[in-house]
Amino acid sequence: MGPGFSYRHLYYFWVVAKEGGMARAAERLGMAVQTVSTQVRELERSLGYALLKPAGRGLVLTDAGLAAMRQAEQIFQLGEQLPAVVHDAVGTPTVRLVVGIADELPKLAVRSLMQPVMQEPHLRLLCLVDEFADLLGDLALHRLDVVLADRAAPPNPNLKVYSHLLCASPISWYAPASLYAAARRGFPQSLAKVPVLLPTTHAAVRARLDQWFEREGIQPHVTGEFEDSALLKTFGAAGMGVFPMASLVHDELTTRYGVKRLGDCAGVEEQFFAIGASRKLLHPLVQKLFPAGG
Template sequence: MTTPLNYRHLYYFWVVAKEGGMARAAARLDMAVQTVSAQVRLLEQWLGHSLLKPSGRGLALTEAGMAAMAHADQIFQLGEQLPAAVSDAVSGGGMRLAVGISDGLPKLVVRHLLQPALQDPRVRLLCHDDEFDRLLADLALHKLDAVLSDRPVPLNPNLRLYGHKLGDAPMAWFAPADMVRRSKRPFPECLDDLPVLLPTHHAAVRASLDQWFERHGLRPRITGEFEDSALLAAFGRSGMGAFPASRWSHEELLQDKRVRLLGETPEVQEHFHLISAERRIHHPLVQQLVEAARQAPH
């Protein structure tokens, strides 16, 4: 292909695909059906593949059309963000950083991981908490600048995403102070005597915790499971039971007189990853996060 892509042709195809038919697309564009159809045919000729096929009373995407639509979605969604980005730059509103936070990731850890990018008070941080797979889909569509997760990027040829290791944090166990005082056995055997709170299997560390129980022959009485780590710690602090927390949460927990440190489990670690849609990161704030993680002691 020697001629550049005609984005007007791509836009007409995108609208047709969104509307599911030529007539509805023409009505939305306030154009003649023949004109829209001709523009889409020119795009198909440029690509060398049919993008649409009849489906009932409308049109459906071919395999080539689905591939083209995925790219068109990214292109025009980025276009919708352009006015706001330019306005922010001109007004001196600072740089925007949109980060997806995988559910189950400890919120105190999130604050620790994001801190290097927040030194400039003009930074505008947007955090979206959601399921891991949905965040990856938003990242692939460039709705997010990066995703923070407790698991690496999955091997999926349909998603061109790249993982960057941010670090590891060993776990420790905390319990309400009155429970610690009543406990007669040392750690970790005391966990068999105490009610225990755990993250659900949404959190990658749950599997490591279950394996650690098995290795130590522990059969804890689980009284609560939480997808949200902040909620887990809140119930633990209120007296519901013993609970695990990563090293980067320890400082705040140790200042809380309602809880006591039971013991540390350095062999159980949470792993933290940043996932981007680019192999070479261009967003300067995302670059800061990765660089700070590389320089931090582990």
């Protein structure tokens, strides 16, 4: 990078790229078009590459421009957070923990997994639910302290994240009162006769459930599939069907939803992972998520 590189030039380029043209950027910045254009050319000169090229009546990013834009987004997003960070630093002391939660993860399990940190004095917890791949991207950019998921991060040389197994919970079958007697008779073969609700293939445990059905020689009577585990429990409790759930949440599941446990899903368990952006999870609260000696 040349000695003439300037963050002011980068900012003007960032605005031009976001606005899609020099004129709109100049209007947003309250500057002359020629001034903005000159600043962007200075940035291109210092970097040694063209960042923008004409396209119709506007401008688009070159490959170099796309790379510069990704970096600029990170830089200026961090800058926008600066006032809040400074305010927090001089205000009431808080311990901030930003957790990404994979959308397929059972929410009752999340509460159980987070229990070790819930009594932390001055905790400021921010939980964000999103698709697994998007959360890993945010983690790699250090926008999250940790991601909780039902699977380890897939190998990716461009994504330096590390998976840590928190626990594994056996899967059990649960039924609403209206279906319990019929489902209990001849369980688990009864699952071919009573309505069954399942997670979609979005959840890692679905493949294990399908394998279990095959081993047991059961053709389940599936009446619903749900990407959201909270919906699965809600519809199951309302009488739509019996459903599998991690035994980790047994007490809260039976108390809150009024369902009864039918029996084990032998040999099937759901795994819960904490995924961090470093090999060792350095955030002190993340360390507390691990069981003693883990």
